[in-house]
Amino acid sequence: MRPRSEHCCVPLCVVSARYNSTVSFHSFPVEEDLRKKWIAQIRRDDFQVNKNTKVCSVHFRHDDFMEGACLKRLKKGVFPTLFEWNRQEQPPRLSVWERRERPLTPDPDSDVDQEDMDFDVERTGHDYCSVPEAAAVDMVQHENEELKREIEDVRKQLEQTKITHRFGLRRFAGSDEDIRFYTRFATYNHLMAFWELIEPATHRMIRVTNSKVFKEPGNTRALPAIDEFFLFLMHLALGLKQRDLGHRFQVHQTTVSRIVTTWANFLYFVLGSVCIWMPKEKVRAHLPEEFHQIRCQTPSSLLLQSEVFSNYKSHCTFKALVGMAPHGAITFVSALYAGSISDRELFKQSGIINLLTPDMAIMVDKGFLIDSLVPCKIHRPVFLTNGKQMSAFVFAHSVCG
Numbered sequence: 001m002r003p004r005s006e007h008c009c010v011p012l013c014v015v016s017a018r019y020n021s022t023v024s025f026h027s028f029p030v031e032e033d034l035r036k037k038w039i040a041q042i043r044r045d046d047f048q049v050n051k052n053t054k055v056c057s058v059h060f061r062h063d064d065f066m067e068g069a070c071l072k073r074l075k076k077g078v079f080p081t082l083f084e085w086n087r088q089e090q091p092p093r094l095s096v097w098e099r100r101e102r103p104l105t106p107d108p109d110s111d112v113d114q115e116d117m118d119f120d121v122e123r124t125g126h127d128y129c130s131v132p133e134a135a136a137v138d139m140v141q142h143e144n145e146e147l148k149r150e151i152e153d154v155r156k157q158l159e160q161t162k163i164t165h166r167f168g169l170r171r172f173a174g175s176d177e178d179i180r181f182y183t184r185f186a187t188y189n190h191l192m193a194f195w196e197l198i199e200p201a202t203h204r205m206i207r208v209t210n211s212k213v214f215k216e217p218g219n220t221r222a223l224p225a226i227d228e229f230f231l232f233l234m235h236l237a238l239g240l241k242q243r244d245l246g247h248r249f250q251v252h253q254t255t256v257s258r259i260v261t262t263w264a265n266f267l268y269f270v271l272g273s274v275c276i277w278m279p280k281e282k283v284r285a286h287l288p289e290e291f292h293q294i295r296c297q298t299p300s301s302l303l304l305q306s307e308v309f310s311n312y313k314s315h316c317t318f319k320a321l322v323g324m325a326p327h328g329a330i331t332f333v334s335a336l337y338a339g340s341i342s343d344r345e346l347f348k349q350s351g352i353i354n355l356l357t358p359d360m361a362i363m364v365d366k367g368f369l370i371d372s373l374v375p376c377k378i379h380r381p382v383f384l385t386n387g388k389q390m391s392a393f394v395f396a397h398s399v400c401g
Helices: 032-042 084-089 114-124 134-165 176-183 188-204 225-238 242-249 253-272 280-285 302-308 343-350 392-397
Strands: 025-027 054-056 322-324 330-333 361-363 377-379
Touching: 176 188, 176 225, 188 225, 188 253, 225 242, 225 253, 242 253
Parallel strands: 361 377
Antiparallel strands: 025 054, 322 330
């Protein structure tokens, strides 16, 4: 196939191999005298000829070509003679009775061969005035747009196929259930929110190489950073073996080992440097309503003020006794009492004593001096029992707090 860059070096000639597949292109001859003759014929001053300099077959007569060579091979010693500037000097054209008529634009249903038409145009010279019809241009442009759309659709399908067949986070981005299974994050959005927090620090990640030397990451990743993180989460959440992860992500088992070690060290330092202790002001600002103290409006009566005022809370409030089972379920809630009532009196009046039996045990705070009131065993926090550690029996049988 002829290179698409071939074009004619003759002045005023616009023939190019890109737009005409029937025209042949011929290099300058090796013989010095004949080469000078060619250069003189094309009339180009200070013209330098190289291996890519060509003259198209339009500038040669029909009898300059070898018989049966399809206008591809020139006879020995010929040179170009047909140019735009000497068209008037060419032999007079034959009469209509002595020449073959140039075929008209063929009908779509006709059997006329397009190559024969191109051949006739080539023999008769340039046709500088011929321009494509507007309808043909519109049709070609429409076909080009259709082809571009088809190529774009195929490209998107190929990209989607790659994502589907490649094991990575993007493959499961649309399924929160899969994200929960593989990573233990509640949803994909939760996972990406966490990723956005740690992603800026990944460029400072220190990676483990096969020589056990820590190096900067550079461009040596076998997987995208987010897929490495996904691999590490799968290792933690599912406990998959390194060989299994290597098959899933199409990397070597050794690479999986380095990724797991690298991300374990990275997250240890990144998350370990975050202070998770909250100041009391922030705790109080986000305290749920269920944990707020029950305050009441200060009564105008001084007697009532003295009854609802709590010296411990330093304001007017009410008290209630709440019992809780070891597994966290609420098992008892008393009525409200004035804030000035003591813990012992509150326990006595709440009615919980009637529910306790000798085979039970309860855990209470230091203010509940109720040893003589209950029929069961009482446990208090460790720091109130001379450092002795409580047994598991306490947590299994305590019903009130």
